[in-house]
Structures are given as structure tokens and as C-alpha cells.
Amino acid sequence: MERPGAGGINSSECENVSREEETSEEFEANAMDSLTDMPFATIDIKDDCGITDVPHTNWERSKENERISKDQIKKRKKKQKDYQPNYFLSIPITNKEITRGIKILQNAIIQQDKQLAKAMTSDGSFHITLLVMQLLSEDEVNIGIGALLELKPFIEEILQGKQLILPFQGIDTFGNQVGFVKLAEGDHVNSLLEIAEAAKRTFQEKGILAGENRSFKPHLTFMKLSKAPWLRKKGVKKIDPEFYEKFIGHRFGEEMVHRIDLCSMLKKKQSNGYYHCESSVVIGKKPIGLRDLINEALHRERMSLKSKVKQIKELLLKPDTQARIRRELFEGRSVNNSNQGNQVDFSVTLT
Numbered sequence: 001m002e003r004p005g006a007g008g009i010n011s012s013e014c015e016n017v018s019r020e021e022e023t024s025e026e027f028e029a030n031a032m033d034s035l036t037d038m039p040f041a042t043i044d045i046k047d048d049c050g051i052t053d054v055p056h057t058n059w060e061r062s063k064e065n066e067r068i069s070k071d072q073i074k075k076r077k078k079k080q081k082d083y084q085p086n087y088f089l090s091i092p093i094t095n096k097e098i099t100r101g102i103k104i105l106q107n108a109i110i111q112q113d114k115q116l117a118k119a120m121t122s123d124g125s126f127h128i129t130l131l132v133m134q135l136l137s138e139d140e141v142n143i144g145i146g147a148l149l150e151l152k153p154f155i156e157e158i159l160q161g162k163q164l165i166l167p168f169q170g171i172d173t174f175g176n177q178v179g180f181v182k183l184a185e186g187d188h189v190n191s192l193l194e195i196a197e198a199a200k201r202t203f204q205e206k207g208i209l210a211g212e213n214r215s216f217k218p219h220l221t222f223m224k225l226s227k228a229p230w231l232r233k234k235g236v237k238k239i240d241p242e243f244y245e246k247f248i249g250h251r252f253g254e255e256m257v258h259r260i261d262l263c264s265m266l267k268k269k270q271s272n273g274y275y276h277c278e279s280s281v282v283i284g285k286k287p288i289g290l291r292d293l294i295n296e297a298l299h300r301e302r303m304s305l306k307s308k309v310k311q312i313k314e315l316l317l318k319p320d321t322q323a324r325i326r327r328e329l330f331e332g333r334s335v336n337n338s339n340q341g342n343q344v345d346f347s348v349t350l351t
Helices: 011-035 055-081 098-114 113-117 138-159 188-205 292-317 319-342 345-350
Strands: 089-091 126-135 165-174 178-181 219-224 252-258 259-263 277-284
Touching: 089 138, 098 113, 098 178, 098 219, 098 252, 113 219, 126 188, 126 219, 138 165, 138 188, 138 259, 138 277, 165 188, 178 188
Parallel strands: none
Antiparallel strands: 089 126, 089 259, 165 178, 165 252, 178 219, 259 277
């Protein structure tokens, strides 16, 4: 399954990243160990004004704090190591001029090497990725939906009533592994970067693992060699620049941004080829259809209902609530039994 992100990384770069992480871990471990040998390692902050004899209790507390700090570092590193994004914020490309131009580009490349057909981004999937994240449960997805809804006013504040228009021109690659249409330079780039940063901050404040180590570079992917790993066995190890040289300066068109979607990387795509969408927010001044308005209202209603259901579940799990329910059920049964015992069979009496 294709994973939309900020670009591909080849195997050598991955090895370099791994080595850098190992070096970083060794450095932090050595730094932590060396701190214990420093003169101030066992001094409590409250006793740093002229006191040279450190109480034994402070020394123990300092050692305990050091152990906790090491544990926190290990947990944080493990959490980051296990971080595998499976959701993302998407700006869908809806301008037919842009999608038509990309199809022409893809066909031109395929004509030069038919094997690359399997490396092409499918119809309906064209988008710009604003942010990637990890959502591992239905509750986390609901939190993500809430974060997206909270992001809308920040976007409106950044745009200040202006329409965000993204012009696309030219071709580039990430390490000759991922081919993408470039976003032309202009003020719109700064606005998009601000929105991406606001999105990252909003989702992280909700406790969601989101973002990447590398800097955000907006782009429109049209092909990715990792979609067809068998190409490497057949000698195709990179995208030949000659395949797209005629499109280096080509103007593909402008996308008027009117929607941001929370999409799944792994769930089955929609019938139109676009990713499974959990929720959307409408932005900008583009005339919005009734369907978009209904979808946004439904998403808000769904969010509200799921929040209420969660509250009810939490209430039912409380011991005092369960005890009360059992008590009322028991009392109800006792009353029913008592009533049944006091009932008289008048048919027998009359006979």
C-alpha cells in the first residue's frame, strides 16, 4: 500500500540515519554517565548557596531523579522508534487541468519504459500531504477528528480571508526515487508552511504522535519506485531525468484549496481512487456544494455522539454505578416477587 509522505528515502540514507541514531544514543548515554562524575552531580538545587556537605538524602534523591530521567529517555526513544504513521492530512487535487497534465506526464514516461507503469500514482490519489501521524485505535481517530476541527480557525487566521491558491510548475525528485510536481515559489508557500506547522502543533497538543524529523517540503507525487520493489531486480534503480526533461518547466495549473481531509494510508480507497477519509474541514471562499456542508455537519455530529457514548461507557464502568444498578435490579426483583405472592387467583375463589 502506498504511503503518502514528504518523499522517499533510499536504502543508503536509511543506513546513515540508523548509524546517526546509534551515535546519538551512545552520546546521550555517555553524557548521562559523565554527569554522575561531575562535582555538582549530587548537589540539590535548594542547597547550592554555600553548603558544601551534601546530605545523604539529597544524594539518594538525586540518584533517583537520574534513574527516572534515564527511564524517560528510554521510553521516549522506544515510542519514537515504534512510530509508524498510518494517517495523514491531505489537500486533495481537484483541478482537472492539473490531473490531466500529470496523466500526460505519466504516459510520456511509461512510453519510454513500460515497467514504470506500476510505479505511477493512481488516478484520484493526487494530493499534497500536510502532516503524517499515528492513530492506533478508534478513540485516537476520534481525537484526530477533533484536532482537525480545532485546526480550522487557526487556518482562517493564517489566511486572513484570502484564498489559498497553489500553482504547480516543473518536475523534481527525492533522490531519483520519488517523482513529484513542484510547487511554484510565492507567498502561498509561507501560508502553507504556517498551516502545516499549526497542524503539527494542534495534533501534538492532543497527545498524537505526528510529524517527521525532516523539514516539510510541499509537493505533488506522481510516481514512486517503492510502489514496485521488483523494479530494482530488473535493473531499475532510479528515475532517469531524461524521462521527464520535456516537463522541467511545464505549468500544470493552479489548485484553489477548499478542503483538508484526515485520511488513512491503510484502509481501502474510495471508488474514485482517493484515500479513505475520516473527516474533512472546508476552508476558503470557493462555493461549497450541499454535499460538502452535509458531510462537515455529519462529521461534527458523529464527533459529538461518540464523545457522549464514551462518557456513558466510562460512567457504566465505575464501581459505584455498577453497584447501584445491581441494587436497583435486586430491589426490582424483590418487589415483583412480593407482588406475585400477594396476587389472588379470583377464578379459583369464585368457583
